[in-house]
Amino acid sequence: MISKSIKTVALCSIVLFSSCKEDTKETEQPMAENVLLEEWKGPYQGVPAFDKMTVADIKPAMETAMTKNLEEIDAIANNTEAPTFENTIVAMESAGKDLNRVFAYYGILSSNMSSPEFRDVQAELAPKLSEFNSKISQNEKLFQRVKAVYEASQETPLEPQAQRVVELTYKGFEMNGANLDAEKKKRYAEINKELSSLYNKFANNVLHDEENYVTYLTKDQLGGLADGFIKSAAKIATDKGEDGKYAIVNTRSSMDPFLKYSTERKLRKQVWENYYSRGDNGDEYDNNQLIAEILKLRKERVGLMGYDNYAEWRLQDRMAKTPENAMNLMLEVWPAAIARVKEEVADMQAVADELGDDITIEPWDYRYYAEKVRKKKYDLDSDEVKQYLQLDKLTEAMFFVAGELFNYNFTPITDGSVPVFHEDVKVWQVTDKDSGKNIGLWYLDPFAREGKRSGAWATTYRSSTSFEGETNVLASNNSNFVKPAPGEAVLVSWDDANTFFHEFGHALHFFAADVKYPTLQGGVRDYTEFQSQLLERWLSTDEVINKYLVHYKTGESIPAELVAKIKKASTFNQGFGTTEYLASALIDMKLHLADPTNIDIDNFERETLDELGMPKELPMRHRTPHFGHVFSGEGYATAYYGYMWADVLTSDASEAFKEAEGGFYDKEVANKLVKYLFAPRNAMDPAEAYRNFRGRDAKIEALMRDRGFPVTK
Template identity: 85%
Template sequence: MISKSIKAALLCSIVLFASCKKDEKQSENTEETTTMSDNVLLQEWTGPYEGVPAFDKMNVADIKEAVEKGMELNLADIDAIANNTEPATFENTIVAMEASGKTLNDVFTYYGILSSNMSSPEFRKIQGELAPKLSDFSSKISQNSKLFQRIKTVYDASQKTPLEAEAQRVVDLTYKSFEMNGANLDAAKKERYAAINKELSSLYNDFSDHVLHDEENYVTYLTKDQLSGLAEGFVKSAAKIATDKGQEGKYAITNTRSSMDPFLTYSTERELRKQVWTNYYSRGDNGDEYDNNALIAQILKLRRERVELLGYDNYAQWRLQDRMAKTPENAMELMNAVWPAAIGRVAEEVADMQTVANENGDNITIEPWDYRFYAEKVRKKKYDLDSDEVKQYLQLDKLTQALFYTAGELFNFAFTPVEEGKVPVFHEDVKVWEVTDKDSGKHIGLWYLDPYAREGKRSGAWATTYRSFTSFEGETNVLASNNSNFVKPAPGEAVLVSWDDATTFFHEFGHALHFFSANVKYPTLNGGVRDYTEFQSQLLERWLSTDEVINQFLVHNKTGEPIPASLVAKIKKASTFNQGFGTTEYLASALMDMKLHLADPTNIDIDKFEREALAELNMPKELPMRHRTPHFGHVFSGEGYATAYYGYMWADVLTADASEAFAEAPGGFYDKDLAAKLVKYLFAPRNAMDPAEAYRLFRGRDAKIEALMRDRGFPVPTTK
């Protein structure tokens, strides 16, 4: 999500447009104009907790004016820095940049909510209008020659006489960011570079709109006789969604993962499973006006042209230079090392499923819409483990308390509910907690939780900040949020989630803890290295399966009885079950991302390329990529994860290795000494130090891929 550093805002439409765009908003054109003082979105945050966003007063109609005014004020800040007649110094150039653009950063908070959590056709129209303007705004800063000359002067001086560590890191990151985005180009190339960014910004916006259209408009309605196999809670939720959509007496399966996944797992209606599967995996690929294949081809061409202006051979080469992987070859080496074991495991899983289908007399050959359904049957057969039985012990409210317990034990944080009405929220579903230090009571910040799916909310789960910690102008508190898409239960019913969804809940909370733990001086240092920032959140997933969490917070939603030890044993025994599916569907998307950006984009046929690349990989026909290319928003709704989707696996190598450190520690996963090192080296620094060095300080060495292979139950390669 969008960083509250000025750099993230400035470079929004260049390299971070995907992230920024998800944290931005829109409004319709209107003949009515408001003054700055009347526009709530431009007003300073007031109220308790160092001031909070006025979410209860925001209006789509105000967003366009607010963004445009924010850009105007930001550019005035930048012009003042660039035209300063005093010699360039760290304070009057870099620190001044860190302090600039506060109004725009605050406006982006509202923009993000209206884009990700409460989107509407009205907003999306304005978002489309603002996209090229944001690109122009970004280019005016990244291509400001006077500004860059001052940055370069400070940078060159720091290479001779280094600054203190955090200051030096900010200088290095700022200079590198400008350099990577064309600051050294001649005038003609700068003009073309800016034009490409402007065109891309509109393409990214169109891509997202197309996917959202297909998510909102492909709904499968069931009748009462088509509910076989589905859990009671799921059926009640589906009935309510259908009623809300004007289909009283029917049951709605929406075109989102949170609805699709349980339906494919439990429904006995094979043809309906095929229909729901097809709807979901065909998003952006329906051959109509919302088809994304042509957009993707154009995006790839423009990305290649842009980096060629800078002298790079391909987009991946340019993008990865400041990541942990450094080169696309290193990223591909990791993925290729894991791929054979992953598809080999899929073959075993499919064989097990086909055996079950044959024993049942089902007379079918396993197809993609069968995988989840028969995998669940295999789980029951091999491990006597029923996912729906496990789900009865996974209540969202209890899991939230488990998050707080983990945060208290590892980070010494306490979470206290904020009285309703004290802090404005943008929807009645949103709840807020105050975060404090358990010992001193010191206020750390606020945690917002928006748990439920609804129309206008993008799919998936994510974390973001409304305000990040910095200390260069006095310490600030942190306003962070987690956002999920759990199916809202019928009144009076508990929210029950799958083990996978519970894991994701812990994952996203890991991002929030990263925000709350930050101890950095400057806003830019709250950014991150893409193949490292998922590590902290992936690591936190491991605490879900600790005995301390299981024994305290997994209780039956009806009886209140704790989860039986026998069921826990089955869960742990089955921990590597279905790793073929999970690893292969993810890794196929990551490989496709990289292959697309390494390929020659001239006359590229996206559909054909996807088919041929998967065939070359020997992709099992029984499952799709997690994100098929036409709806791969991580990569084509912006640039946040472009040629970086591999980063989840890169981070998972770190995760598996760090998990082994905790498993080996005297106090296990709650070892106080190791937890202190975790916070000190892996969470608090954010991007204030090189990630590889930070990990070595924690572990005493680099991470090893062998830990990942052991963790997934794959054959561990022998060391020569």
């Protein structure tokens, strides 16, 4: 299951030399009174004052923190002593603590608690943040000091983590135009400033369409929908001032179950069109022209450094290394995926015909009839499975897995000692089961609400480092489950349960990190999804299924025959899942390899999908006009393929557990998992880390077997 990476992490990645955190506020006030700038107080090495943050504080806090960070950077750059690892690289790693704290709040207000007032501040800050970053990345004196340390380290290598930090820091400068002449540097900074505003506008346009396209149902239009879903839709409608109606909001968590179960075909089409038209409605919130401008600016920027296209520049420090390698992987899987879609559509059409439904399968029918095929082929009803997937029990299951693999214990914090930004947020202390050592805190924000971006993601408010003394981790998981009516259980689909485990995998990656320096907390994009995708596999283990999948009313364990059906159907609908994802990844790459001059985004998307042979019965997972991974920042630009790259690793690593004597809970393999795949973060080359774990490189055949596709090699 594909997750979204938090927007604040994307923002933070722009700030080259700080391990990011976030904040928010706006009226002028003395620095000491701005809570966003204060050092975090309280237990657990200090925690963010989420209960005291206001939008009004964001702008002054951000501006003050940026000014202080630039002063710190200037002090490093103007140091009259000869450049050394300590007085240059370590000093840079230590700088920006105030800004990190501000970013912790900023990310919450951006992703979890957005408002029109905050979006105005965000729009104003975007170009200022870009200018701030350019002042660091284009600081010639600073770069010359970094370069001197880098060159010295090539002659006399430092200890491994120090060497890695030096090389990553130097590469970061180099990739961001540090070697350009003065005129090109000026244009480079101008482009970044323009892009920052475009990214912000893109994201806000999508959020507008998510908030403003709501489908209201009447009582006679609820056919096929589950009771819990109906109650939730009624509450959402009431909250929106439409008492007596039922609201289907424009997010995946609401759209997906509606399309899967509703018997109202015309309404399915309406809900489908609302969702897949986000950012593409021909109005002031349409993103197509913004995308064209983004692509032109990206190409111009990398052209200043001599690259032919954005993809070539971006992938040089990823596992794939080149666009060709990424494309080759995707195109190796694509034929099998679309062939499977044809089989799935034929099965669905046959069921529709048997039922006497005089229709031809359309995109808004896919989920609905796929469920009927699942029922027919495997006697498996997704809604029946859902009765055993309670959010609270799944949370307990994740804690169990973390205890078995990582030796972690999770204890809920209920005494109010840790402030939260919304009443839905819960917090747990994470400790080592043997020593009792505090590893950190885990925040969970599970429910959808207005102002919260869609999808699921993980982030940190504080990461683990040791170069200035050990710090614990403050990590969060964020989901968009539909909040139930009072007293009702939160029941989720099997896919959503997988996503829940996936995002928890990111959190465990944060908690398990054993690195000295903040820069090493960063990740290689086509590798960092691997650890979280791998953790999904534990949802299907007998230990989790037998203990934590219990009926929400009776408390009875899920029947063995139902489990057998789930496992038998594990490759069901892989054509749909693989094709909708790969279509988005291929469009992402092809857009950045194309000439953006006079590009028409809608035409490009349509024509490229036609050339690829995209089945007409399903859309891309993320259509271009709302593809936030790629156009609300640069974290996944030409890198969306990374989920597939990571899934090759995931499938291969899963086979290591399957082959082990203790299966997925084998202690020896689990220890290697933590030591080589989770603890290093970016402290070593990912390919080397994987070989340390597996004894060889990963093989694509494992992925093909996993998805039930033919293995041709």
